[in-house]
Amino acid sequence: MKSAKRLTRINDEIMREAAEIIRSEIKDPRVNTIASVTKAVTTNDLKLCKLYVSIMGDDAQKKEVIEGLNSSLKFMRKLLAERLNLRNTPELSFVIDDSLDYSYKIDALLKRAQITAGSD
Numbered sequence: 001m002k003s004a005k006r007l008t009r010i011n012d013e014i015m016r017e018a019a020e021i022i023r024s025e026i027k028d029p030r031v032n033t034i035a036s037v038t039k040a041v042t043t044n045d046l047k048l049c050k051l052y053v054s055i056m057g058d059d060a061q062k063k064e065v066i067e068g069l070n071s072s073l074k075f076m077r078k079l080l081a082e083r084l085n086l087r088n089t090p091e092l093s094f095v096i097d098d099s100l101d102y103s104y105k106i107d108a109l110l111k112r113a114q115i116t117a118g119s120d
Contacts, residue, residue, distance in 0.1 A: 010086070011040045011049075022036075026069075028072055038097045039052040
């Protein structure tokens with residue numbers, strides 16, 4: 001079993017390198033700078049890694065960026081294998097991270113509740 005510290009370190013390194021690859025190496029026009037990697041979660045056996053991506057824009061733009069990222073999976077995995085010192089490079093998958101949108105909605109609701117409470 002892998003140590004928790006080691007897995008955390010690997011997740012952080014994968015997240016950092018994946019963000020750099022998305023920012024500077026991927027030339028797909030569907031993937032632009034509005035996408036950022038927020039978290040990487042790797043299985044204990046290091047076979048699979050989910051990359052959580054925060055994407056600014058509407059649902060159509062998010063879908064387009066994810067399609068662009070999915071089309072570059074093999075390229076990204078190859079670059080990660082070159083940059084990381086791992087015996088096996090995990091298979092990658094992308095998940096849209098909606099936590100930022102959720103926090104904006106909660107913030108707006110709290111502000112609206114505060115305004116309503118202030119007018120009483």
